[in-house]
Amino acid sequence: MKKKFSVGKAGTYAVLIFWMLTTIYPFFWVIQNSFKEKSAIRTQSFALPIGELFTLSNYAEAFERMDIGRAYLNSLVISVCVTLIVLILGGFTAYGLSRYRFKGRNLLYSLVVGSMMFPVFAVIIPVFRMEYAMNIVNTDSYLLNWLSVILPQSAGNLTFAVIVLMGFFNSLGLDLEEAAYMEGCNIFQTFFTVVMPITRPCFATVAIFTFLWSYNDLFTQMFFLRYEEYRTITLLLNQISSKAGTNYGMMAAAVVLIIVPVLIVYLFLQKNIIRGLTAGAVKG
Numbered sequence: 432m433k434k435k436f437s438v439g440k441a442g443t444y445a446v447l448i449f450w451m452l453t454t455i456y457p458f459f460w461v462i463q464n465s466f467k468e469k470s471a472i473r474t475q476s477f478a479l480p481i482g483e484l485f486t487l488s489n490y491a492e493a494f495e496r497m498d499i500g501r502a503y504l505n506s507l508v509i510s511v512c513v514t515l516i517v518l519i520l521g522g523f524t525a526y527g528l529s530r531y532r533f534k535g536r537n538l539l540y541s542l543v544v545g546s547m548m549f550p551v552f553a554v555i556i557p558v559f560r561m562e563y564a565m566n567i568v569n570t571d572s573y574l575l576n577w578l579s580v581i582l583p584q585s586a587g588n589l590t591f592a593v594i595v596l597m598g599f600f601n602s603l604g605l606d607l608e609e610a611a612y613m614e615g616c617n618i619f620q621t622f623f624t625v626v627m628p629i630t631r632p633c634f635a636t637v638a639i640f641t642f643l644w645s646y647n648d649l650f651t652q653m654f655f656l657r658y659e660e661y662r663t664i665t666l667l668l669n670q671i672s673s674k675a676g677t678n679y680g681m682m683a684a685a686v687v688l689i690i691v692p693v694l695i696v697y698l699f700l701q702k703n704i705i706r707g708l709t710a711g712a713v714k715g
Contacts, residue, residue: 543590
């Protein structure tokens with residue numbers, strides 16, 4: 432049977448198409464101008480980089496003037512560590528709050544949810560003073576500088592992980608876990624061999640969002656990473672305008688180099704995001 436095409440559906444498609452154009456076209460504009468000379472961007476910014484307009488000099492200059500490789504390394508190390516910490520601690524916390532009944536459980540859950548009310552701007556000063564007292568801020572050690580960012584980012588993402596994972600754990604039955612307990616598995620064996628394989632889509636969703644939030648977090652990194660050799664890719668992007676001046680070609684090339692990896696990760700893992708967010712929505 433043919434589906435009827437209503438006026439409401441046409442309006443919905445029109446809004447989505449308009450939203451897509453306003454979202455995608457600016458990025459497409461940046462990409463095409465990254466392959467043009469600075470003078471061509473000013474006079475022919477909307478022309479496609481074909482023929483004489485095409486050049487790779489902007490990318491060569493971006494790699495020459497900015498240490499993008501080291502910034503990528505710093506961002507990847509920090510984001511991967513934050514993701515692993517959030518998955519482990521968030522998974523244990525969510526599982527404990529979902530499966531165990533103990534005194535103070537409701538209070539603990541309320542504190543977890545209530546922590547979402549405090550933005551990072553409100554707690555960044557005491558966190559900085561605490562880490563400064565621990566001597567892990569502005570040191571000559573890569574590990575300590577990474578740690579100074581990993582700790583607050585992990586704490587900031589734990590609430591999201593606990594809430595999402597708890598919603599999925601609450602939708603699961605206890606049959607498999609009871610069977611594992613009867614077979615002699617302890618709580619950790621049950622969690623890693625029974626619970627985690629079932630909740631893999633939800634863990635994948637938490638991992639993706641945590642990684643992207645850590646990768647794109649500029650505010651926290653500006654506070655704790657002061658020296659140039661420890662700066663991440665987002666800090667590098669923030670400094671492009673001051674380093675490049677009016678060299679819009681190099682600025683566009685740097686923006687593409689920084690943003691494209693995130694888009695690639697999202698395009699390949701978008702199914703896991705949708706599956707994980709909807710997996711615990713229906714019981715059965």
